Amino acid sequence: MKIKFWGVRGSIPAPGPNTVRYGGNTPCIQVINDDKPDDCIILEAGTGIRELGLAIMATKKQPKIHILLSHTHWDHIHGLPFFVPFFVPGFDITIYGPVHYEKKLSEIMMGQMDYAYFPVSEAQLSANITYTDLKIGQNLSIGGYDIQTHHMNHPITTFGYRFTEGGKTFVYTGDNEPRSNFQVEGEDSGEEELDDFVEELNNLLVEFARDADLLIADSQYTDEEFSTKVGWGHSSVSHAVTLANKANAKKLVLFHHEPMRNDDQLDELLESGIQKNKELNNESMEIFLAKEKDEYEI
Numbered sequence: 001m002k003i004k005f006w007g008v009r010g011s012i013p014a015p016g017p018n019t020v021r022y023g024g025n026t027p028c029i030q031v032i033n034d035d036k037p038d039d040c041i042i043l044e045a046g047t048g049i050r051e052l053g054l055a056i057m058a059t060k061k062q063p064k065i066h067i068l069l070s071h072t073h074w075d076h077i078h079g080l081p082f083f084v085p086f087f088v089p090g091f092d093i094t095i096y097g098p099v100h101y102e103k104k105l106s107e108i109m110m111g112q113m114d115y116a117y118f119p120v121s122e123a124q125l126s127a128n129i130t131y132t133d134l135k136i137g138q139n140l141s142i143g144g145y146d147i148q149t150h151h152m153n154h155p156i157t158t159f160g161y162r163f164t165e166g167g168k169t170f171v172y173t174g175d176n177e178p179r180s181n182f183q184v185e186g187e188d189s190g191e192e193e194l195d196d197f198v199e200e201l202n203n204l205l206v207e208f209a210r211d212a213d214l215l216i217a218d219s220q221y222t223d224e225e226f227s228t229k230v231g232w233g234h235s236s237v238s239h240a241v242t243l244a245n246k247a248n249a250k251k252l253v254l255f256h257h258e259p260m261r262n263d264d265q266l267d268e269l270l271e272s273g274i275q276k277n278k279e280l281n282n283e284s285m286e287i288f289l290a291k292e293k294d295e296y297e298i
C-alpha cells in the first residue's frame with residue numbers, strides 16, 4: 001500500500017515562496033495498490049486533485065476512479081471542477097461521502113458548478129459520474145481494500161477512513177477535534193456522566209486508529225492556538241500525537257496545515273510533535289509532516 005500526498009493544507013490554498021517546501025494545495029491523498037492498477041483511490045478533492053488529474057491523464061489509461069470525501073467543506077471539494085478526467089469520455093468516477101440531513105452529496109458537489117461560481121456547466125462533464133451517499137457505520141470494499149468509516153467530531157458530518165489490505169492498515173482522520181464537554185462546563189448536573197460519555201467517544205476513535213501502520217491526523221493548531229479555537233473542529237499537534245500513541249500507531253503524519261503557517265513554522269510544529277512524543281516516552285513511533293508529492297509505503 002502506498003500513500004501519496006497531492007495537497008496538505010487546510011482551509012484555503014496557501015501558495016507562494018513561504019510555503020513552497022511543504023506545498024500550498026488543499027487536501028488530496030492518493031491510496032495506491034500496485035496489484036489493482038485498474039482502480040484509482042483518492043481521498044479528498046481539495047486543489048491538490050488538479051495535479052493528480054493531470055498525472056492520471058499522462059498515463060493514457062482510464063482507471064476506475066473512486067473519490068472518498070471526509071466531508072464537503074470547501075477545502076475538501078474545491079479542486080473538483082478542475083479535475084480533468086471529469087471532462088473526458090470513458091472515465092468512470094464514483095464520489096463517496098457522508099450523507100447530510102439537508103442535501104444529497106450530488107446536489108452539494110454540483111452546486112459548486114452553478115454558473116454563479118463556475119463557467120462550465122455540469123452537462124459538459126463527459127465522464128460517467130455517480131455518487132454514493134455513505135451512512136454512519138457504513139463500510140466499503142474498493143480496489144482490494146476493506147474500508148471502514150468512523151464518525152468524526154467536526155461542525156458537519158465528517159468521516160475518517162480506515163484502509164486494510166494484506167495485513168497493513170492506513171487510517172485517515174479527516175478534519176477532527178477531540179470531543180470535550182465544554183458546552184456544559186460549570187454546570188452542576190450530569191457533568192460526570194457527560195465526561196464518561198465523551199471519554200467513551202474518544203476511546204472509540206482510538207480503537208478506530210488501533211495499530212495503524214500509518215495514521216494521517218488533523219493537526220492544524222499549536223496547543224496555544226487551540227485554546228482560542230475550541231469548537232472549530234480541528235486538533236492540535238499534541239492531540240494528534242496523543243491519539244497516535246494511545247492507538248499504538250507506527251507512523252504519524254501531521255496533516256491539514258494551517259494556511260497562515262510558513263515552512264519554517266511548520267518545521268517548528270514538527271519539532272513540537274517530536275517533543276510531545278518524547279514526553280510520552282515513545283521512541284518507536286515516527287512522526288512526519290505531510291508534504292506535497294511525498295509518498296509513504298507501508
Ligand SMILES: [Zn+2]
Pocket residue numbers: 010011073075076175256
Ligand atoms: Zn478541512
Ligand SMILES: [Zn+2]
Pocket residue numbers: 071073154175233
Ligand atoms: Zn472541515
